[in-house]
Amino acid sequence: MAKIRGAVKVDTEKCKGCSVCLGACPMGVLDLAKEVNGKGYNYCYMKDPEKCIGCASCAIVCPDGVISVYKVKVD
Amino acid sequence: MTEEIIIAGFGGQGVLSMGKILAYSGLMQGQEIAWMPSYGPEMRGGTSNVTVIISDERVSSPILTQYDTVIVLNQQSMDKFESTVKPGGTLIFDPNGITKMPTRKDINIYKIEAAQLASDMGNQKVFNMIVLGAFLKVRPIVDNRYVEEGLRHSLPERAHKLIPLNMEAIEKGKAEVVKM
Amino acid sequence: MEKELKLMKGNEAIAEAAIRYGADAYFGYPITPQSEVIEYFMEQNPIERTGMVVLQAESEVAAINMVYGAAACGMAAMTSSSSPGFSLKQEGLSYIAGAELPCLVLNVVRGGPGLGTIQPSQSDYFQSTKGGGHGDYRLIVLAPASVQEMYDFVQIGFDLAFKYRNPVLILSDGIIGQMMEKVEIGPQRVRRTMDEVIKQCPWATTGKTANRERNIITSLDLVASRQEEFNRKLVKKYDTIREKEVRCECINCDDADYVFVAYGTSSRLCMKSMDLLRKEGYKVGLVRPITLFPYPSKIIAGLAERVKGFLTIEMSTGQMVEDVMLAVNGKRPVKHYGRVGGVVPTPEEIVDAMKNFMKGE
Amino acid sequence: MAELTINDIIKEENLVYKKTKVMTDNVMHYCPGCGHGTTHRLVAEVIEELGIQDKTIGVTPVGCSVLMYNYLDIDMQEAAHGRAPAIATAIKRVMPDKFVFTYQGDGDLAAIGTAETIHSCNRGENITIIFVNNGIYGMTGGQMAPTTLAGMKAVTCPRGRDVNTMGYPLHITELIAQLPNVRFVTRQSVHTPANVRKAKAAIRKAFENQKDGKGGLSFVEIVSNCNSNWKMTAVDANKWMEENTFKEYPLGDIKVEWELQEGKISLRNRKLDY
Numbered sequence: 096m097a098k099i100r101g102a103v104k105v106d107t108e109k110c111k112g113c114s115v116c117l118g119a120c121p122m123g124v125l126d127l128a129k130e131v132n133g134k135g136y137n138y139c140y141m142k143d144p145e146k147c148i149g150c151a152s153c154a155i156v157c158p159d160g161v162i163s164v165y166k167v168k169v170d
Numbered sequence: 171m172t173e174e175i176i177i178a179g180f181g182g183q184g185v186l187s188m189g190k191i192l193a194y195s196g197l198m199q200g201q202e203i204a205w206m207p208s209y210g211p212e213m214r215g216g217t218s219n220v221t222v223i224i225s226d227e228r229v230s231s232p233i234l235t236q237y238d239t240v241i242v243l244n245q246q247s248m249d250k251f252e253s254t255v256k257p258g259g260t261l262i263f264d265p266n267g268i269t270k271m272p273t274r275k276d277i278n279i280y281k282i283e284a285a286q287l288a289s290d291m292g293n294q295k296v297f298n299m300i301v302l303g304a305f306l307k308v309r310p311i312v313d314n315r316y317v318e319e320g321l322r323h324s325l326p327e328r329a330h331k332l333i334p335l336n337m338e339a340i341e342k343g344k345a346e347v348v349k350m
Numbered sequence: 351m352e353k354e355l356k357l358m359k360g361n362e363a364i365a366e367a368a369i370r371y372g373a374d375a376y377f378g379y380p381i382t383p384q385s386e387v388i389e390y391f392m393e394q395n396p397i398e399r400t401g402m403v404v405l406q407a408e409s410e411v412a413a414i415n416m417v418y419g420a421a422a423c424g425m426a427a428m429t430s431s432s433s434p435g436f437s438l439k440q441e442g443l444s445y446i447a448g449a450e451l452p453c454l455v456l457n458v459v460r461g462g463p464g465l466g467t468i469q470p471s472q473s474d475y476f477q478s479t480k481g482g483g484h485g486d487y488r489l490i491v492l493a494p495a496s497v498q499e500m501y502d503f504v505q506i507g508f509d510l511a512f513k514y515r516n517p518v519l520i521l522s523d524g525i526i527g528q529m530m531e532k533v534e535i536g537p538q539r540v541r542r543t544m545d546e547v548i549k550q551c552p553w554a555t556t557g558k559t560a561n562r563e564r565n566i567i568t569s570l571d572l573v574a575s576r577q578e579e580f581n582r583k584l585v586k587k588y589d590t591i592r593e594k595e596v597r598c599e600c601i602n603c604d605d606a607d608y609v610f611v612a613y614g615t616s617s618r619l620c621m622k623s624m625d626l627l628r629k630e631g632y633k634v635g636l637v638r639p640i641t642l643f644p645y646p647s648k649i650i651a652g653l654a655e656r657v658k659g660f661l662t663i664e665m666s667t668g669q670m671v672e673d674v675m676l677a678v679n680g681k682r683p684v685k686h687y688g689r690v691g692g693v694v695p696t697p698e699e700i701v702d703a704m705k706n707f708m709k710g711e
Numbered sequence: 712m713a714e715l716t717i718n719d720i721i722k723e724e725n726l727v728y729k730k731t732k733v734m735t736d737n738v739m740h741y742c743p744g745c746g747h748g749t750t751h752r753l754v755a756e757v758i759e760e761l762g763i764q765d766k767t768i769g770v771t772p773v774g775c776s777v778l779m780y781n782y783l784d785i786d787m788q789e790a791a792h793g794r795a796p797a798i799a800t801a802i803k804r805v806m807p808d809k810f811v812f813t814y815q816g817d818g819d820l821a822a823i824g825t826a827e828t829i830h831s832c833n834r835g836e837n838i839t840i841i842f843v844n845n846g847i848y849g850m851t852g853g854q855m856a857p858t859t860l861a862g863m864k865a866v867t868c869p870r871g872r873d874v875n876t877m878g879y880p881l882h883i884t885e886l887i888a889q890l891p892n893v894r895f896v897t898r899q900s901v902h903t904p905a906n907v908r909k910a911k912a913a914i915r916k917a918f919e920n921q922k923d924g925k926g927g928l929s930f931v932e933i934v935s936n937c938n939s940n941w942k943m944t945a946v947d948a949n950k951w952m953e954e955n956t957f958k959e960y961p962l963g964d965i966k967v968e969w970e971l972q973e974g975k976i977s978l979r980n981r982k983l984d985y
Contacts, residue, residue, distance in 0.1 A: 101727075102720035113744030113945040119904050136743065144717050151728040152904035158748030159739055160730035165721045190357070190530065197357050197532050205357065205530035209383060209468070230621035232529050235696045323357070375805050403804045407797065408830035415794035415827070419770070419801030422788045427801070445791045544806075555786035555802070557765045557809060566780045568789035 098169045101149020105139050106161040112136035116153035116162065122146040125153060171226050173311050174234055177301075178219035178251055179243030184298030187324070189220035192302060195312040195320030196224035206232040217246055224311060239309055241301060243284075245269050262304055262347070272350075279350040280308050287342055296339035303343020314340075354535040360500040360526040361386035363533050364430070364456055367504035369396045372539040373454075374425035375403040377416035379435060382468040383524040384458035387430045400541050410435040414442030414455070421451040422567040424551030426508050426542075430456035432524075433474050434465060443517055444483030447584075448569025452511035454504065455489075456520045458527035461665075461692035469692025470524030470615060475669035478521050479643045486581055488588050489519040490595065491642040493613040497531035499640075505536075510595065512550065514587055521642060523665065525615040525694065591644050598646035599638040600653075602628070606635030608708055609653060611674050612663040613639045615694070620663050622697035627704060634704060642670070647677035659683040661707045663700055666690060683707075733759045737781045744945020746935030747776050749901040750843055753911045754814070755783050757918050767810040768802050770795040772819035775849040779814055793824025796831035799838045810921050812839040817858040818848050821883040828883065835892025837926045839917040842884065845937040846956060853940030857881040860959050865940070880959050884932045885976050888966045894920055894927025896966040900934045902949040906962075913964075927969065934960050 103125075110132065116139055117125050126142035139162075141147060149166025175192070179185045186207055193205040204223040221237075223229045239260040242248045244267050255261050255277045263272065266285035282304035288297040306312060312320075317340065321333050358366065365387050368376060376396075378388040388406060396402035403420070407413035413429045420427035431439060436457040446453055457478065461471035478491050490510050492503045500522060507518040548556050558564040571577045599617075602624060603609055610620040617638040627634045637653065637660075639646050650660070659682050662671040671686035678684050687703035689695040695703075733755035741747045758767050764785055771779040773792035780787035790798045795813035803811040820828050820842050831838070847865055848854040855865040855872060858880050862871040872880075888896040895917055899910035910933060917929035934956055938948035965975045 100715055100720055102717050104721050109738050111743035115744050115902070115945055115949070118946060141717070149720075149727055154728045155907045156749060156902070156904050158741065158743075158745055158752075160734060160748065160752050162728075163726065163730070164728035165725040166727045167715070167720050167725050169715060193530060194357050197355060203357060203530070203532050206525065207528060209524070209528050228621075229531070229618075230625065231619045231623075231697050232525060233615075233619060233694045233696065234622075235698055375801065377801065403801075405800070405804060408826050411794065412797040412800075412827050412830065415791060415797035416801035416804075418790075418794075419788065419798030420805045422798075423768070423802055423805055425805045427805075441791055442794070449789075555768050555788055556806070557768065558784065558786045559765045564780075564784050565786045566789070567787070568780065570777060570789055 099148050099166060100169050101147040101164065101166045102144060103141060103147065103153060104163045104165070107132050107138040107140070108134070109159055109161045110136060110138035111159055112138055113158060115156050115158065119152045119156045121150065121152060122148060171311065173224045173239065173309060174237045175222045175224075175239045175241065176219055176234070176237045176251060176254070177222065177241040177243075178217065178247035181218040183218070183243050184295070185218045185243065186220050188298035188302050189222045190324045191317070191320050192305075192312070193222050193224070194324040195317045198316040198319040198323070199312055201225060202227060202229050204229040204232040217244075219247065239305065241305060243301065248272065260308055262301070262308065264301065278308075280304060280347050281350055282343055282347045284343065287346055288339070291339065291342065293335065296335060299336045299339035300343035300346070303340035304347035306340065307344035307347050356533050356535055357530045358497055358533045359386055359528060359530050360494070360497045360522060361458065361528070362390045363497050363501040364504055364520070365390040365394070366535065367501040368428055369394060369400055369402060370536055370538050371505050371508055372400060372426070372541040373402055373428060373508065374541060375417070375420040375427040377405050377407050377413040377420075377427070377429050379407050379410045379413050379431065381410075381432045381435045383460060383470070383527050384430050384432045384456065386527070387456065400538070402541065410438035411442065414439040414446070417453045417455075418442055418446050418449070418451060421446065421453045422449065422555050424547040424554030424556060426452070426454075426512070428454035428456070430458065432458045432460050433462050433471070436474060437477070440477070440483035443489065444485050444487065445569050446517045447487035447489070448485060449567050450515040451517070451567070452508070452515050453517050454507045454511055454520065455517060456522060459521065459523040461690065467692035468524070470665060470694060471690065471692055472523055472614060472616060472665040473667070473669065473690060474521070475642065475664070475666060478519055479645070479673070487584060488643050489517050490514065490591060490644075491519045491521050492597075493521050493640060493642050494526055495614050495617045495638060497526065497529060498533050500526060501533050501535070514591060516587065516591075521614065523615050595641060596644045596646050596648070597640035598649050599640060600649065601636040601638065603635035603637065603653060605633050607633045607658050608704065609635040609637050609657050609660055610663055610704070611637045611639070611650065611660050611670070613642060613670065616663045616665060619695060619697050619700055623700040623704065626697060626701050632704070632708070645673045645677070647673065650674055650677035651679065654678045654681045657682065659685070659707060661704055662686045663695065663703070664688045665694060731756045731759045733764055733784050735782055735784050739782055740778060741775065742939045744936070744938050744948065745775075746845070746901045746933060747843060749907060750841065750910070750933050750935070751776075751779060751782050753901065753907065753914050754812070754841060756911065757915045758785065760915065761918055763810050763918070766808065767812070768806070770799045770802070770811070770813045772813070772815040774816035774819050776814055776816060776843065777850070793819050793822070794827055795819065796824065796827040796836070796838075796840065800831050800834070800836045803836055803838050807837075810839075810918055812841060812918070814841045815843070816849070817842070817844045817846065817856040821857040821881050825883070829887065829890075832887040832893050832928050832930065833890045835894070835927050837921055838928060839921065840928065840930045841914065842930065842932045843935050844932055844960065845935040846880070847937045847940045849937045849940055853937075857883070858960075860955060879979070882960075882979070884930065884965060887930060888971060888976060891969070892927060893930060893966060894925070894969050895929040897930070897964045898932040898934060898960060898962050900952070900962060902936070902952065932960075934962065
């Protein structure tokens with residue numbers, strides 16, 4: 096059965112760590128990093144990348160448009 | 171030549187349009203013109219006056235205190251403007267509604283029974299043209315053909331059929347004006 | 351082509367001139383004594399005649415902001431009002447000056463302050479020539495003294511507005527607006543096509559095409575140093591305008607001992623007074639500033655070298671007189687005579703004022 | 712089969728979503744989690760999808776979104792406070808083939824600019840108004856807005872909004888929906904993926920209403936948060952908004968194709984609501 100694998104790329108320097116994407120993700124993939132970016136924000140990252148389905152929910156609620164989404168079908 | 175005129179009466183007597191026709195006639199004759207109305211909040215029935223200046227030269231002040239010719243069409247205007255006629259100048263009035271006759275001796279005074287004549291002609295609207303005729307008889311500063319052209323330019327297209335009637339009224343005024 | 355002559359009110363002449371100039375838009379709100387401007391436009395239906403947009407706005411505030419919007423698209427846009435309404439437009443004018451947009455504004459001045467009166471006045475001189483709204487800016491101010499000039503200044507005004515990307519004000523009054531005079535009407539000019547607008551105004555918000563960066567019309571810069579730089583740029587522009595755009599008429603000044611300084615309606619009154627005085631043998635001249643900003647200071651300073659004194663005649667308590675004093679710089683006596691609140695001085699009382707001035711009273 | 716690495720997935724050919732090119736690369740000045748950024752992006756995405764970047768003129772307000780022109784790669788004008796609809800009116804009138812929109816906050820649109828809002832709507836200017844309602848003045852530091860909820864605290868109503876002296880939360884959206892020339896009125900939010908999708912569809916419709924020649928004004932209210940001035944985290948502010956603001960300002964279409972939607976506008980009696 097074909098399986099969907101997704102991944103997101105976060106522009107960490109522009110991320111403001113607002114966490115809205117965290118709650119938007121149906122799979123609980125995302126979390127805030129312990130580290131901070133140049134602006135002092137704990138930026139978002141994929142804590143559990145295996146679970147990502149590339150649904151883009153995180154990206155479309157991101158107020159700063161810092162998330163790009165990729166998706167592949169795996170046989 | 172410069173003729174400084176004020177026409178004063180009630181709103182609705184055709185004071186402004188008479189001034190406008192006179193001004194347009196002067197324009198057609200190639201002269202410099204100023205037409206300055208009094209303006210105020212009243213729409214109808216209030217006093218209304220208009221200054222018309224017809225000149226060979228650039229017109230200076232449109233606001234004057236003395237006039238070559240004063241045309242008054244009610245008692246209020248008589249009270250206000252009799253004193254503003256330049257010595258040797260002209261005062262024209264319609265005795266209809268005038269309770270105190272003019273008293274100055276140093277000016278030429280004419281009367282025109284315009285309201286009565288208009289009524290005789292069966293058209294109250296030509297009242298102001300009869301007055302204009304009286305003025306043009308006394309102060310022939312504009313040639314008749316320019317008056318007709320003036321009418322053509324100041325009346326809207328739909329009223330052009332009334333030009334002969336207006337010219338007739340002007341002739342009536344010329345014929346009936348009386349020196350006091 | 352034979353010249354077309356018409357008798358028109360100043361308020362009508364300005365509207366006809368805008369249509370014939372090929373203006374793109376007029377936005378207005380009725381107020382006495384200038385309501386004939388919008389009435390004439392509506393009667394003429396310029397959208398049919400030339401494609402010009404005319405709209406009665408919900409307020410003077412909305413009207414001037416509509417002008418902002420159209421001007422920012424590179425359009426030749428105008429509005430008109432009378433003193434209380436002109437005060438309401440000050441916010442918009444400040445933004446227009448700050449965004450460096452071209453536009454034409456007419457103020458048919460009436461007596462103030464507040465609701466004041468509907469009769470003619472010249473008491474908006476300070477407001478018109480010193481900025482009017484907030485911030486350091488100037489309008490180019492043209493002062494017509496006849497209905498013909500109301501007509502002619504539309505073209506001059508729009509041309510200056512586009513040349514300098516600056517709002518231009520025609521400062522008139524109730525007399526010039528309401529009076530009918532002979533007007534020589536120019537030919538109908540064709541409105542610019544969109545391509546011509548874009549060529550003339552590459553800065554305008556006409557839609558960001560692939561071949562250029564986006565255009566932003568704003569008066570905001572939160573970086574103080576850049577805003578200061580912008581203010582300096584404006585000052586340079588105003589200096590160029592002062593250098594190049596002064597317009598002034600001097601009548602009988604060559605042999606004059608004393609001169610009137612008056613603009614607009616007051617200059618017309620002074621012409622009559624000057625004639626009366628000359629008939630009595632007084633050598634009196636008249637300086638008529640046509641541009642109030644830029645002010646003809648150099649011309650007045652030059653006259654101060656040889657005339658004995660300056661009497662300004664204004665329908666105000668004395669506003670332009672301050673600019674005459676600055677130009678004369680203490681060399682000669684400068685005095686003011688005026689009537690206010692909608693009262694127009696008579697030529698005779700101006701004669702008396704000059705006689706008193708000449709006597710040193 | 713070898714296990715896929717992240718780098719295997721993050722490849723150009725696998726891209727399914729990224730920020731639209733109609734947005735610039737400038738970092739937005741908004742606070743973390745502010746709905747302005749999302750709403751800006753939805754407007755930009757609609758412009759890209761409709762292929763109207765070269766035909767769109769935007770008008771920005773005074774308030775937090777005053778600098779919107781830094782973020783959208785289109786021609787824009789910055790308006791005086793409240794005057795955006797007047798400016799948009801003129802733009803559309805002189806260039807009827809352009810797509811014109813205003814983007815305004817609650818203070819700009821529903822307080823200082825009420826006259827311009829009402830009258831541009833009443834004339835049925837064929838423009839789009841995007842109205843972001845977060846119930847507070849953000850940029851000036853959290854003062855009461857016309858849409859501030861009853862009892863809600865702001866720095867100019869520190870004891871909470873008293874409806875008897877400060878008025879009730881203004882429903883300008885319902886007011887303008889009743890004007891005959893207004894074509895489309897809707898209230899949406901952008902705080903969840905599902906709401907974002909609906910809001911985007913609404914904005915798209917509001918822009919499409921400028922190209923079919925039928926005219927009419929389209930009005931999209933976005934109920935949003937102001938977590939900084941509400942003194943909450945972004946996530947908490949969104950939750951508070953769901954629990955409180957949506958009760959006062961329920962989401963959904965209010966008017967579609969000149970038809971008022973049933974039950975969307977009801978008379979509101981003094982005091983009975985609170």
